[in-house]
Amino acid sequence: MQAQTAVNTFVHETGGWVASQLEACTRCGMCAEACHFYQGTGNPELAPVWKVELLKRAYEQRFTIIGKLKLATGIDHHVTDDNLLHWSKIVYEACTLCNKCSMVCPMGIQLGPLIHEVRTGLSAAGMVPADLMSAVHKQEAEGSPLGVTDSVYDDRLEFFEDEYEIKLPVDKKGADTLVVFSSIEIMKYPGNIAAIAKILNAAGENWTLSHAGREVVNFAFFEGDNEETVLFLKRIFDAAKDLGVKRIVVTECGHAYDAIRWTAANLMDVPEGVEITHIAHLLGELVRTGRIKLKEGMYDNGGTITFHDACKIQRRGGHIQEPRDVLHVLAPKSFKEMIPNRAEAICCGGGGGVIAIKEADPYRYAAFELKVDQLKKVGASTVVMGCSNCRLQFDDCVQHFNLDVKVAGLSQMVADALIE
Numbered sequence: 001m002q003a004q005t006a007v008n009t010f011v012h013e014t015g016g017w018v019a020s021q022l023e024a025c026t027r028c029g030m031c032a033e034a035c036h037f038y039q040g041t042g043n044p045e046l047a048p049v050w051k052v053e054l055l056k057r058a059y060e061q062r063f064t065i066i067g068k069l070k071l072a073t074g075i076d077h078h079v080t081d082d083n084l085l086h087w088s089k090i091v092y093e094a095c096t097l098c099n100k101c102s103m104v105c106p107m108g109i110q111l112g113p114l115i116h117e118v119r120t121g122l123s124a125a126g127m128v129p130a131d132l133m134s135a136v137h138k139q140e141a142e143g144s145p146l147g148v149t150d151s152v153y154d155d156r157l158e159f160f161e162d163e164y165e166i167k168l169p170v171d172k173k174g175a176d177t178l179v180v181f182s183s184i185e186i187m188k189y190p191g192n193i194a195a196i197a198k199i200l201n202a203a204g205e206n207w208t209l210s211h212a213g214r215e216v217v218n219f220a221f222f223e224g225d226n227e228e229t230v231l232f233l234k235r236i237f238d239a240a241k242d243l244g245v246k247r248i249v250v251t252e253c254g255h256a257y258d259a260i261r262w263t264a265a266n267l268m269d270v271p272e273g274v275e276i277t278h279i280a281h282l283l284g285e286l287v288r289t290g291r292i293k294l295k296e297g298m299y300d301n302g303g304t305i306t307f308h309d310a311c312k313i314q315r316r317g318g319h320i321q322e323p324r325d326v327l328h329v330l331a332p333k334s335f336k337e338m339i340p341n342r343a344e345a346i347c348c349g350g351g352g353g354v355i356a357i358k359e360a361d362p363y364r365y366a367a368f369e370l371k372v373d374q375l376k377k378v379g380a381s382t383v384v385m386g387c388s389n390c391r392l393q394f395d396d397c398v399q400h401f402n403l404d405v406k407v408a409g410l411s412q413m414v415a416d417a418l419i420e
């Protein structure tokens with residue numbers, strides 16, 4: 001029954017698209033070499049092309065003579081609930097939807113989006129890991145997967161204002177820019193809120209936060225539930241419309257940026273005339289145009305500084321150069337690149353909802369071993385990033401692997417270096 005629901009969803013969502021994509025596969029294995037979960041474990045079932053095998057089977061069995069013949073002769077079998085369990089494990093626990101596999105595939109097969117379609121089918125069949133579903137349910141019921149309810153949000157705002165001696169504009173009609181934080185920042189990295197407020201004030205930006213649109217993380221997007229993804233996105237878009245802003249700035253969260261910047265337009269009507277950008281882009285723009293001034297070389301005496309490219313902000317979002325421009329001001333002598341970097345960077349292994357799933361820990365740590373290797377090779381004392389989900393993964397893994405590396409957020413480094 002669950003298998004039928006999943007298969008119907010696969011076929012409905014992907015149709016002939018999956019066939020035209022996967023029939024081009026030459027089994028060259030390049031996508032496997034690009035996947036940090038496959039590389040970290042050596043497990044062939046974690047190869048990207050295997051993660052989408054269910055879609056191929058569903059399409060073949062439903063629409064092709066070969067698929068029907070394979071079934072009739074026993075060469076292939078109908079998709080079963082056990083199959084769904086297996087794929088649920090590999091596409092939720094061992095895939096961050098980082099999309100590096102799509103980038104390297106010589107046949108141009110869009111493996112990342114196809115894996116997201118596998119998640120959509122599994123979500124329809126109710127085969128989503130319990131930890132991830134519990135975060136989705138919390139976001140439905142309370143407006144946030146980390147419990148940032150209305151009253152918690154008010155308490156946190158009061159705390160930020162007292163602790164960091166900063167005034168935070170909330171629900172300010174006529175503001176140009178709506179700034180949307182993730183609950184990871186609100187609950188775990190409060191310094192980010194203070195830092196970004198300080199930067200925007202220094203730049204003279206007319207900005208606001210929103211009560212109704214306070215949470216930009218989208219756990220339904222991780223799950224693959226498109227309807228619910230839209231519901232969570234709508235909260236932000238409605239807040240933007242209500243406040244009449246011209247721009248939405250997503251702070252340090254990569255998947256939230258992907259959902260609102262790229263995915264939303266494929267799922268729903270998005271407000272016209274509202275620019276959506278990421279704080280990494282804005283920081284680059286503020287420095288380039290001289291709207292904020294930074295103490296040059298401020299971080300040059302603390303050992304090697306390197307930058308971790310977040311898959312959804314750099315590879316997907318294209319904000320590759322801006323953080324580097326900023327770091328070349330902050331640490332011109334000690335900034336060094338990990339290899340590979342930029343669009344080819346290795347994912348941290350914690351995105352796509354993986355870090356929220358306890359059973360995924362062994363995969364998550366195995367994938368991070370590739371980052372350990374990169375950090376050691378570059379001799380990093382500090383690793384900087386612009387995604388708080390990556391930062392959670394780095395903070396946890398630095399402890400797990402006992403690394404002597406400081407983990408830093410880009411916005412906080414900028415705020416600390418402001419010349420006011």
Ligand code: SF4
Pocket residue numbers: 024025026027028029030031032049104105106107108109111
């Ligand atoms: S890289 Fe592309 S062509 Fe090669 S095995 Fe993977 S999906 Fe197939």
Ligand code: SF4
Pocket residue numbers: 034035036037047048051094095096097098099100101102111112115347
């Ligand atoms: S999207 Fe990233 S994590 Fe997922 S299979 Fe492809 S390379 Fe691996």
